[in-house]
Amino acid sequence: MTGKCADQVVLDMWHVVGAVEDMVPAKVKLTQLLGEPVALARDGSGNIHAWRPAPGLRHGQRFEPELASSPLPVKLAFGYVWTSLGTPKPDLFPIPEYAEPDRRNVHCATFQVHVSAPRAVENFLDMGHFPFVHTNYLGIEEKPEVKDYTVEISAERDEVLATKCKFFQPMAALSATGGMEVEYIYRVPHPYCAILYKSCPADETRLDVITIFLQPLDEEHVAANLLMSIVDHDSTDTAIKAFQQKIFGQDKPILENQIPKRLPLDPRAEMPVRADKSSISYRRWLTGKGITYGTIPAADATAA
């Protein structure tokens, strides 16, 4: 996994580098971000450190403050650690629901996947694959239709927003007791992060929130962080994790068999249909931001 990032837009962003709860206290965690080694640790007082490691630093070695002589910025949000290799803006995108007191916020897993971050985001936005990849959970082959929905690129919030998405799901969530037409809202507030809101089987006035935060290890490998922020007072954490891991585990072989692994931004490179409106907008949004890391920019993108 090599290849340094030359994409200044991406370098200047906050990127997720793991769940706070997965960090072993006082032990160095070695990871990689945008092709470069990054070290993390949680010290005895609970403070999180991120730094560029000197050669020879070992994963799991005891943390000493002098190890972190080239510190990187740290932000904690949604139970995850975020850092940046450049000069990030002060704030990360908001998810207001996360702070609601009766929500279950469950870090379901971090999985490494052999794919680019934008391919993984695009799969997360896609409903058309539910009957074929998540058969009998998020879709059935007898009801494959993706009805028309609305997509906009919000200039104010600088995010892609898809609303009025509807899909028939036989088992939409752990708390579902039967098939239902589920309504979805998707947000892409960060080139490598996506959030979905879906009907909550336990409370029809609320929406369950499911996110994917992708740590770009390099252009063709990600660590996918799966968070659920849901209204469900019955299920155990283990069962909630198991459900989301099952769903993502079904996506994994698809993602790892996409060629090329980077996302082509040229509209003629692949063959979208109406159901792919959100993907088309996402690719356009990435092009507009000039994102080259993890993508294959259109040849004439700079001229456009």
Added chain:
Amino acid sequence: MITLYDYELSGNCYKVRLLLSMLGVPYTSHLVDFYPGREHKSDWFLKLNPLGQIPVIDDEGYVLRDAQAILVYLAAKFDGTGKWYPKDDAGALGRIAQWLSFADAITSTASAARLHDGLFYHDVDIAACRAGAHRQFRILDEHLWFAEQDGQDWICSTGHPTIADIACFPYIMLSEEGGISRQDYPAIRRWCDRFRRIRGFNVMPGVFPASPAR
């Protein structure tokens, strides 16, 4: 009722789920937070299995660990046809034991590679695991190719799949998650199709069904 201490993404648990499904034996899953929670290393689980490994079954107080051992027990107890584990056929039992051991060896290569690539198991020697898996797959591909030439569909030539097929299937079918392509093993790929068409087969994440043939 049997309780299976189970983790959705475990190929070894999947072996047990497959046989239970193919035999039509009801069971309940006790979910273990293997990842990221490492619940299989927790005190309560280590009492159940001091090796700290899944799966484990509890059949009305009879507790058994090790996927291969569980397959032997379940087939011997619940398979009325006697085809999955032919108790009276010494030659078949020897072959089955040989391939159960081979399946366990695949766990130490292909499964370890998958844990390295997907779940951040840093201590795995990934190059050695992949090379080991390829050596094993070459042996199995050759075996299956000659079995086909002899009119046999399964790992052991009894005319019916055995628990040896079940034990070998999961980590072969999941090998690409550890960076081990099956492109060079066409006889294994065909066997994977046949396996996925066995009555009672079901999927796990990472494994898709095969389309019907006849």
Added chain:
Amino acid sequence: MSLASAMTDASLETRWFPIAASHDLPLRHVYHAQLLGQEFAVWRADDGFVNVWENRCLHRGVRLSLGHNLGDQLKCQYHGWLYSNRTSNCTYIPAHPENAPARLICNQVYPSVERHGLIWSSVNGTDAPQSLAAGDVAEGVVLRSIPVSEPADTVVEALSTQGDVPLKRVADFELAGNGVSVFVQPVDEGRAIIRGTASLAGEDKISFLRFHNDWMTRLRDRLEAKAGAAA
């Protein structure tokens, strides 16, 4: 000119190679092939036609070798798009069940010919030549193919000098001798597959197949061990 440098030669792309054996294409199977770096999804329809397609769904790039051979169509695993036998036209997009797909959605198709128990194709070939092999092809049985993690030219060289069966080079990727025809399929720059046919002379078929499998396997092991030691 060495074959390694020939790999970059455009003339190789118009050349025909065996890419699978007929027995690699049982009912409702999708075979994963590769030639000169190009991946193929190869599948036999129920009418017998052998389809050799680029191993990539046009829609979102997923390998079609993950898909399902339905007998007259290939179904992509990702979104269930159906591609028709022979033409590779997309006939159905489940996300829009009421609309017929635009006719222009058509997969990249490669030519195929089934002869001598082998499936032949070409990366950039058009009509198959009268004779796919340079020499006479031994008829009778198709040997088990042996993939080798070494370049095709290394494999050809070894077959012509180190095999247990004396073989003479007939053409760049073709050898023959003792009632055996051997073809070397350049998979990519570092990998090849040895394919062969033979005339069976009154022997036990399985023993005969084993004999050839065994010497080719030993040859492969020696080649790879040598490369491993050199590395």
